[in-house]
Amino acid sequence: MSGSSESSGLTRRAVLRGAAVVGAAALIDPTGSLARAQPSGVFSRYVGTVDGESRRLEAPARFALAGVEWRSPARARIELRTRLRGEGGWGAWVLASVQGHGPDGTSASAPHFGEPIWTGPADYVQLRTDVAVSRVRLHFVAAGGPGPHAAAAAAALPLAQPVLEAGPGQPPIIAREAWAQGHAPPRHLPEYGTVKLAFVHHSETPNGYGAAQVPSILSSIFVYHRYVRDYFDIGYNFSVDAYGRIWEARAGGIDQAVMGAHAGGYNTESTGVVVLGSFTGVAPPPAALSALERLLAWKLALHGVPALGRVSVEVSPSGSDYTAFAPGSHVSLPRIAGHRDGDQTSCPGDALYARLPSLRPRVASLTGNALRLSIAAPVAPVSPGASVTVAGQLAELSGGAPLAGAPIELQQLTGAHVETTVATLITDADGGWSLPVTASVNTLLRALHRVAPAAVSDVVVIAVAPVLTLSLVSSAPLVASGTVTPAGPHVTIDLYRGRRLVASKRVAAAGGNFTARIKRPPPGRYRLVARTAASARYAAAVSPAIGLVV
Numbered sequence: 001m002s003g004s005s006e007s008s009g010l011t012r013r014a015v016l017r018g019a020a021v022v023g024a025a026a027l028i029d030p031t032g033s034l035a036r037a038q039p040s041g042v043f044s045r046y047v048g049t050v051d052g053e054s055r056r057l058e059a060p061a062r063f064a065l066a067g068v069e070w071r072s073p074a075r076a077r078i079e080l081r082t083r084l085r086g087e088g089g090w091g092a093w094v095l096a097s098v099q100g101h102g103p104d105g106t107s108a109s110a111p112h113f114g115e116p117i118w119t120g121p122a123d124y125v126q127l128r129t130d131v132a133v134s135r136v137r138l139h140f141v142a143a144g145g146p147g148p149h150a151a152a153a154a155a156a157l158p159l160a161q162p163v164l165e166a167g168p169g170q171p172p173i174i175a176r177e178a179w180a181q182g183h184a185p186p187r188h189l190p191e192y193g194t195v196k197l198a199f200v201h202h203s204e205t206p207n208g209y210g211a212a213q214v215p216s217i218l219s220s221i222f223v224y225h226r227y228v229r230d231y232f233d234i235g236y237n238f239s240v241d242a243y244g245r246i247w248e249a250r251a252g253g254i255d256q257a258v259m260g261a262h263a264g265g266y267n268t269e270s271t272g273v274v275v276l277g278s279f280t281g282v283a284p285p286p287a288a289l290s291a292l293e294r295l296l297a298w299k300l301a302l303h304g305v306p307a308l309g310r311v312s313v314e315v316s317p318s319g320s321d322y323t324a325f326a327p328g329s330h331v332s333l334p335r336i337a338g339h340r341d342g343d344q345t346s347c348p349g350d351a352l353y354a355r356l357p358s359l360r361p362r363v364a365s366l367t368g369n370a371l372r373l374s375i376a377a378p379v380a381p382v383s384p385g386a387s388v389t390v391a392g393q394l395a396e397l398s399g400g401a402p403l404a405g406a407p408i409e410l411q412q413l414t415g416a417h418v419e420t421t422v423a424t425l426i427t428d429a430d431g432g433w434s435l436p437v438t439a440s441v442n443t444l445l446r447a448l449h450r451v452a453p454a455a456v457s458d459v460v461v462i463a464v465a466p467v468l469t470l471s472l473v474s475s476a477p478l479v480a481s482g483t484v485t486p487a488g489p490h491v492t493i494d495l496y497r498g499r500r501l502v503a504s505k506r507v508a509a510a511g512g513n514f515t516a517r518i519k520r521p522p523p524g525r526y527r528l529v530a531r532t533a534a535s536a537r538y539a540a541a542v543s544p545a546i547g548l549v550v
Contacts, residue, residue, distance in 0.1 A: 234249050491530050
């Protein structure tokens with residue numbers, strides 16, 4: 001089996017954590033930053049301290065979305081309202097200080113940021129607070145946004161692919177391109193975790209928006225998340241609007257366990273759905289609730305997750321500050337959770353949160369005969385071309401009975417939501433399947449049972465590490481040489497005394513050969529090792545150590 005170095009890569013974190021989190025960071029952009037330039041439609045205004053109700057604040061330009069940044073106190077209540085120049089009065093006050101999630105791979109820290117508030121075209125903002133709040137700054141996304149105009153985006157609504165009949169059947173999911181229109185490049189290619197539960201959110205978007213405005217709303221939220229907050233992409237995996245339409249949000253595949261940035265501390269083990277609107281005092285429309293139920297029934301069934309009951313999840317250090325728990329804690333959460341169940345936030349609003357107890361059994365009734373498909377591969381890196389066995393099992397979710405004689409596709413991920421079937425297998429009497437595979441570079445794999453009821457596995461990585469040799473050429477002067485296969489551009493030679501690193505030298509490895517001359521250390525016992533850094537193509541590698549006495 002071959003891997004594509006240009007389109008299928010791994011973050012360093014993925015390899016070091018044994019593929020607990022799998023990233024598709026492209027070799028063509030080894031920093032993981034696909035698009036860095038901030039669009040012209042993002043601007044801000046410093047406000048300073050706000051205590052109570054502020055004066056009228058004019059934005060630098062007309063905007064359609066606003067968000068609040070502040071220094072302290074962390075739990076301040078901040079509301080905003082907006083007004084369009086020359087037309088009518090102020091809009092309704094909207095809570096703007098809701099927290100609970102932050103940029104991918106980071107924890108909460110001052111300054112604090114509230115959720116982005118889509119307002120429609122406006123020129124002025126007014127704030128009010130329950131306490132004195134310091135170092136307030138307003139961030140804006142321009143009216144119309146740097147993305148597509150709402151009417152143009154709403155003209156054609158292509159559906160996301162693939163269509164996999166799990167649970168009640170896949171509901172129509174509008175493809176990301178319908179709102180992105182080529183103007184919403186993620187900063188980073190997808191990272192994949194697992195789906196153990198689903199978080200339900202609301203967006204604090206004022207209710208009453210029109211159907212044609214939804215693409216602009218999603219585009220504006222993306223711009224705020226991506227360019228103001230520095231998320232990899234829009235934070236949510238899916239969005240549901242007031243009209244009962246389901247939208248693909250974060251890129252990476254509706255059928256994948258794509259890590260979002262929607263629930264601090266839990267993103268590696270969950271999927272996130274935002275219902276567009278503000279639901280503190282009013283519940284979502286029936287069409288939105290119905291769509292939410294159908295989406296959750298399909299998505300959870302596809303990943304072999306029950307809709308009822310609870311699951312224990314580990315609070316990851318990344319984003320743990322948004323929770324009430326210490327990093328590494330094991331927390332029991334509902335399989336369908338409100339954002340506030342895990343994080344210290346009022347999301348998804350009192351009225352929507354109150355609907356979740358009755359929503360869960362309705363989702364469960366839609367699930368039907370769901371399946372669970374597993375996959376496992378060796379965690380430790382292997383040498384290029386080494387044969388390893390990838391295996392798994394297909395079983396009924398309810399009761400665990402194995403499914404014999406079922407077709408399984410083993411697929412390789414070769415880019416952002418690009419899967420190539422490399423083998424088709426048939427499960428044995430125990431529902432099991434296995435296949436020996438070889439990989440020349442880091443390779444991402446998943447299993448798919450395509451026929452109804454469809455099921456997908458998590459993504460695993462076969463991590464491939466170069467082979468390093470090292471020999472001591474001379475101890476006076478101290479010279480070491482060796483080889484790296486496959487050849488790489490650089491090798492680092494480290495000299496240790498006990499566990500203390502006393503010298504390190506990076507040398508070229510042209511043609512796979514390298515030689516390093518290291519400054520002679522004081523007398524003592526030492527050991528030399530050669531290593532290569534992790535990259536999109538390969539896992540990090542370390543040579544056997546050489547002992548020496550100086």
